[in-house]
Amino acid sequence: MSDGAALPAGVQVLERGWLSSNSILLGGDPRGTVMVDTGYCTHADQTAALLAQSLASKASTLRLIVNTHLHSDHCGGNARMLELHRCPVWIPPGDYVHIESWNEERLSFLLTGQQCPRFKPTGALQPGSVLEQAGLGWEVHAAPGHDPHAVLLFEPISKTLISADALWEHGFGIVFPEIAGEPGFEEVEASLDLIERLSPAIVIPGHGPVFTDANRAMTEARQKLAFFRKNPDRHARHAAKALIVFHMLEVGQQNRAALSEWLQQTPIHRQLHQRFYAATSIQSWTTELLQELSHSGVLAVDSDLIRMAP
Numbered sequence: 001m002s003d004g005a006a007l008p009a010g011v012q013v014l015e016r017g018w019l020s021s022n023s024i025l026l027g028g029d030p031r032g033t034v035m036v037d038t039g040y041c042t043h044a045d046q047t048a049a050l051l052a053q054s055l056a057s058k059a060s061t062l063r064l065i066v067n068t069h070l071h072s073d074h075c076g077g078n079a080r081m082l083e084l085h086r087c088p089v090w091i092p093p094g095d096y097v098h099i100e101s102w103n104e105e106r107l108s109f110l111l112t113g114q115q116c117p118r119f120k121p122t123g124a125l126q127p128g129s130v131l132e133q134a135g136l137g138w139e140v141h142a143a144p145g146h147d148p149h150a151v152l153l154f155e156p157i158s159k160t161l162i163s164a165d166a167l168w169e170h171g172f173g174i175v176f177p178e179i180a181g182e183p184g185f186e187e188v189e190a191s192l193d194l195i196e197r198l199s200p201a202i203v204i205p206g207h208g209p210v211f212t213d214a215n216r217a218m219t220e221a222r223q224k225l226a227f228f229r230k231n232p233d234r235h236a237r238h239a240a241k242a243l244i245v246f247h248m249l250e251v252g253q254q255n256r257a258a259l260s261e262w263l264q265q266t267p268i269h270r271q272l273h274q275r276f277y278a279a280t281s282i283q284s285w286t287t288e289l290l291q292e293l294s295h296s297g298v299l300a301v302d303s304d305l306i307r308m309a310p
């Protein structure tokens with residue numbers, strides 16, 4: 001952070017590899033600490049340990065969990081953290097009723113073949129509101145695109161942005177509505193415009209390290225968006241590969257036949273194939289994707305075993 005931008009006092013980022021989103025701890029408040037996003041469920045032990053360590057070092061307690069959006073890698077640790085800390089949890093209002101009734105048909109977990117232990121929300125993280133913590137006001141802004149109901153948090157004094165999957169150092173999250181045949185690219189652009197207006201000095205993304213050169217990241221994100229808009233099939237291909245990598249990060253390694261079987265049964269993989277690549281059989285399309293991931297050095301593909309490349 002050579003240009004001097006720094007996180008506000010008491011803000012700590014827990015980064016645990018790509019499978020889990022970053023968790024952000026907003027400390028420095030006598031009422032307790034606020035946790036933004038809780039990671040994926042298979043990391044819950046690690047997340048719980050990191051949280052306990054941080055709270056103990058500050059003699060603090062957890063007073064509130066908030067989620068930027070309801071994807072398994074952002075709210076998958078909610079159930080465990082709630083069991084341990086019994087605090088309220090606020091979520092973006094768009095999916096509130098579906099989370100409250102755990103309507104799997106309307107949530108993303110079945111669709112993506114990902115896990116998320118059930119939890120009960122207690123309040124809405126309303127766009128337009130301000131989350132007060134440690135004398136700072138974190139503005140809640142709607143940031144649709146990656147997810148229609150996602151929000152981001154912005155603290156205007158330090159100009160700190162918690163961008164979730166709306167902006168990463170190199171791109172942004174899969175534009176899920178586009179996979180379902182609904183518009184999403186325009187919303188991604190509107191969210192990037194919002195971030196440009198906020199003009200953050202420091203960005204805590206949903207995945208990857210904290211960065212300060214928001215302008216450079218915005219330029220790269222806009223280039224990627226323009227490419228995907230022109231070539232929606234390439235966005236679909238990128239999404240399919242990202243979802244395979246997510247699954248492989250979760251399972252570590254899998255026999256080729258079992259992975260193919262799993263993919264053919266995972267609704268979003270079938271949907272991507274049907275909507276964008278139906279001219280090829282799902283088996284050959286899946287094989288192509290695995291080959292591409294092997295060539296780009298992401299997966300190691302032996303004769304029969306597929307695993308994350310070392």
Ligand SMILES: [Zn+2]
Binds near residue numbers: 071074146147173
């Ligand atoms: Zn997400």
